[in-house]
Amino acid sequence: MERLWKAAFTVGGVAAIGAFVFWSLYKEWLSLPIFSQITAEQTFVVMLVFLGLTFLSLLAAFALHIIGGRSPDDAFPLYEKFREGLSSPEENIAQIERVANSSDPKKEKYLREAASLPSISFIEVDAINQALEDISKKKIVSNLKERMRQKEIARIKEMLPISDDPMFKPIMISSKYWRYVNRKNHPQYKKMNNFIGIVLVKGFNEEAIALSRELENEFRSVS
Structure with a gap:
């Protein structure tokens, strides 16, 4: 059944599915005894209301499907840019923070791979290690450059x-x-x-x- 609805959505979109659902319900709906007691104009108004509610329900279901099926933030493009190197040391450190604060479940893997790159700077290695420590403690990773600067100047x-x-x-x-x-x-x-x-x-x-x-x-x- 799930495959049937996916195929229908792919071919016809929301409009086609809406029309099908509306027509399926419409046939049973018109057979209700109440419609023999109201005028044609009243029936038309009720039909419009029913159609509007059906369409809104379909939109809500579609929105929930999109939100529910959305994958976590993909940190790989951020990692790729970091590996290539951005315009300044500050930007490179900021990119580490972006990767570390993403919801990508692979972010720690990307950070460890980045730390092993032969060309990156000492501050980037230290910042990555600090970011991994912050992640393990469920902290937001921030202000890495200043934290690393203070430690290094003192050293x-x-x-x-x-x-x-x-x-x-x-x-x-x-x-x-x-x-x-x-x-x-x-x-x-x-x-x-x-x-x-x-x-x-x-x-x-x-x-x-x-x-x-x-x-x-x-x-x-x-x-």
């Missing part, structure tokens, strides 16, 4: 060696945080990584200064 400050150079600390904090939030396939990522390594080992020598100037010029050219 960088704690790990930096002591230096007499007043520029050492601010430059290293900004450089290491840039490396933290940007993806490993970023055009300047490798050069920034080299700069950090040189400064930590040898200080601001000529090689480090030359790399710093190159990076500054490259950043200006794309800004």
Whole structure:
């Protein structure tokens, strides 16, 4: 019977089903004794009311069918965009939140797959792990970027060696945080990584200064 109604709906739509239901009921309805006691005009009015109620009932049933059969939010397109990378680190983190807050039952699977992508940034890995933790606690995932930023800045400050150079600390904090939030396939990522390594080992020598100037010029050219 269910297949019959699905086929009827596919071929004729709501109008065809409505006409069929109305005609099926109409034949039995007109045989009621009351219609022999009212005028033709009254019968016509009652028929219009009956037709309207039948049509509204069909619309309500159809709406319930659509709502009931609606699948959960599909997070896969969001995951695909995240994997490709959006326009900025902020957008990538926001995309993690969108996936995590969707009702897709596969969202945790997508997040774990995303965390294993070789090119994503350190902040994205940390944000994904935090999102998975929030999901396990039935929490809304939000404000990931700021939460990760605060933790990472504190970690960088704690790990930096002591230096007499007043520029050492601010430059290293900004450089290491840039490396933290940007993806490993970023055009300047490798050069920034080299700069950090040189400064930590040898200080601001000529090689480090030359790399710093190159990076500054490259950043200006794309800004």
